[in-house]
Amino acid sequence: MWNKKALVQKLEAVNEYEQEPIPTNKLKGWKSFLGIYAGEHTAGTEFVIGPLFVTHGASAVDLVSGLIVGNILAILCWAFYTGKIAVKTRITLYYQLEKIAGHQFTTIYNLVNAGLFCFLAGAMIAVSATAVGIPFDLAMPQLTDIYPNSIGWIITVFVIGAITTVVAMFGFDQVSKFANVAAPWMIMVFIAAAIASLPRLGVTQVSEFWPVAQEVIWTGIPLEGQSKFTFWHVMFFAWFCNMAMHIGLADMSILRYAKKWTYGFSSATGVFLGHFIAWIASGILYSLFLIESQNSLTFAPGPIAYSAVGIAGAVCVIIAGWTTANPTLYRAGLAIQSINPKWKTWKVTLFVGFITTIAACFPALVMMLLEFVALYGLILMPLGAVIFIDIYVLEKIGLRSNYALVSKSKMNWSAALTWGITLVFCLALNIYGGIEVFFLGLPGWFVAVLVYIVASKINQKRPIVKSPQPVA
Amino acid sequence: MKTLVKIISFIGLGLSIIPAILVFQQSITPDTCKVLMTIGTIMWFTTAPSWMNKTEEERG
Numbered sequence: 001m002w003n004k005k006a007l008v009q010k011l012e013a014v015n016e017y018e019q020e021p022i023p024t025n026k027l028k029g030w031k032s033f034l035g036i037y038a039g040e041h042t043a044g045t046e047f048v049i050g051p052l053f054v055t056h057g058a059s060a061v062d063l064v065s066g067l068i069v070g071n072i073l074a075i076l077c078w079a080f081y082t083g084k085i086a087v088k089t090r091i092t093l094y095y096q097l098e099k100i101a102g103h104q105f106t107t108i109y110n111l112v113n114a115g116l117f118c119f120l121a122g123a124m125i126a127v128s129a130t131a132v133g134i135p136f137d138l139a140m141p142q143l144t145d146i147y148p149n150s151i152g153w154i155i156t157v158f159v160i161g162a163i164t165t166v167v168a169m170f171g172f173d174q175v176s177k178f179a180n181v182a183a184p185w186m187i188m189v190f191i192a193a194a195i196a197s198l199p200r201l202g203v204t205q206v207s208e209f210w211p212v213a214q215e216v217i218w219t220g221i222p223l224e225g226q227s228k229f230t231f232w233h234v235m236f237f238a239w240f241c242n243m244a245m246h247i248g249l250a251d252m253s254i255l256r257y258a259k260k261w262t263y264g265f266s267s268a269t270g271v272f273l274g275h276f277i278a279w280i281a282s283g284i285l286y287s288l289f290l291i292e293s294q295n296s297l298t299f300a301p302g303p304i305a306y307s308a309v310g311i312a313g314a315v316c317v318i319i320a321g322w323t324t325a326n327p328t329l330y331r332a333g334l335a336i337q338s339i340n341p342k343w344k345t346w347k348v349t350l351f352v353g354f355i356t357t358i359a360a361c362f363p364a365l366v367m368m369l370l371e372f373v374a375l376y377g378l379i380l381m382p383l384g385a386v387i388f389i390d391i392y393v394l395e396k397i398g399l400r401s402n403y404a405l406v407s408k409s410k411m412n413w414s415a416a417l418t419w420g421i422t423l424v425f426c427l428a429l430n431i432y433g434g435i436e437v438f439f440l441g442l443p444g445w446f447v448a449v450l451v452y453i454v455a456s457k458i459n460q461k462r463p464i465v466k467s468p469q470p471v472a
Numbered sequence: 473m474k475t476l477v478k479i480i481s482f483i484g485l486g487l488s489i490i491p492a493i494l495v496f497q498q499s500i501t502p503d504t505c506k507v508l509m510t511i512g513t514i515m516w517f518t519t520a521p522s523w524m525n526k527t528e529e530e531r532g
Contacts, residue, residue: 309509
């Protein structure tokens with residue numbers, strides 16, 4: 001029998017240490033991170049991003065070399081940047097930011113952050129819905145769709161949204177366990193779907209793969225109306241598609257549980273399985289779909305995977321979307337909860353899950369995923385630069401770290417200016433310089449660093465009072 | 473018993489990819505592959521949760 005009181009007690013017992021460093025006995029071993037990263041980055045987004053390189057006409061050589069270089073750069077960021085800071089502080093990004101920038105600033109940041117997380121989780125719920133809808137003969141969304149195209153679509157999205165929200169309500173452990181179980185199976189199905197499709201592309205021997213890859217799959221010619229992708233596009237996309245997580249430091253929430261900063265290297269499982277093998281696999285599947293459907297506008301990962309390997313493929317799409325949506329919802333919940341720590345994690349997650357599910361009803365979220373992913377990383381990146389400088393540089397140049405905390409300020413204008421000026425600079429580069437959104441993160445980070453140091457110099461007028469050294 | 477469950481899990485995982493390789497080699501049909509992969513999926517998800525994610529304490 002369902003015991004409501006026991007369930008509420010269990011939910012309220014979920015303690016994710018949002019406002020305090022993780023106790024030593026709660027730290028997790030490297031296996032936990034291998035599972036989390038492999039599950040999170042072998043995900044529903046891969047079914048959308050892989051086809052991007054096909055539509056944008058990346059050549060096979062540019063794709064493979066760009067992915068290898070970009071992925072290595074991303075792993076280095078996760079280890080040397082996110083891992084080091086997460087293990088040094090052992091608190092969430094949100095609490096760290098509050099100490100630096102103040103409560104008012106963090107409230108605004110958290111709302112923006114939670115909104116972005118909701119949209120990303122929503123897109124993944126929509127991807128799952130394309131697979132769940134197969135047995136019901138659901139009308140699938142088209143590349144040009146913005147609004148939901150049927151009541152059936154809305155019902156399907158709400159069912160998946162409800163399940164995702166309930167799992168996320170039980171906290172990090174449940175998410176971690178589910179990702180651990182699903183990850184090895186998912187990558188097998190990703191690879192299997194591509195291999196089983198190869199004969200339909202004319203590949204019946206291993207030696208035939210590379211010529212077909214160059215001439216049929218990644219031809220180097222973009223589809224009509226799409227921009228051309230070069231090595232640099234692929235490399236920067238692979239590096240920055242998770243910019244919010246590594247350089248933007250959102251993964252402090254995850255890596256603060258790590259025993260050592262080197263666990264940041266465990267992101268390699270996710271990056272090379274998800275952002276290499278899975279992107280290549282989904283590119284192969286989409287290429288076959290385009291050929292067999294004579295360039296249909298339908299964009300539905302579920303039916304594409306189902307066509308390749310049957311029920312296992314459809315279930316893979318559902319779970320791939322789910323394992324991305326779950327930790328993303330969890331992060332969104334943390335972001336909102338840090339506004340008022342008295343709010344219970346599970347209640348906040350329930351609210352966030354509801355908003356996310358409504359967003360997921362709109363197919364435009366999936367169709368514009370690439371622009372969204374790039375923008376999302378860019379918006380959160382400047383605050384990662386602020387935290388980096390605050391922890392490693394400010395005290396060395398005679399300024400105070402955690403300025404909002406020591407000055408009891410609710411708004412550190414240095415951080416606010418850094419965020420605003422950096423984004424305006426990036427926007428100007430995009431509009432007036434014609435620099436595509438994929439490339440803006442790198443110059444933006446240096447601008448953020450520069451602005452924060454200069455603004456802090458101006459903003460912090462009081463000298464540091466050094467604490468007396470203990471007498472030996 | 474635990475070993476048997478693990479063996480079933482890994483057979484399930486194998487059934488999630490080996491049939492696709494056999495399709496590539498044209499040893500089995502795509503339809504057979506789909507059935508075998510479905511069986512593999514069921515085997516994995518019904519057995520793997522019982523031995524994955526165990527803490528040191530739970531393992532004894």
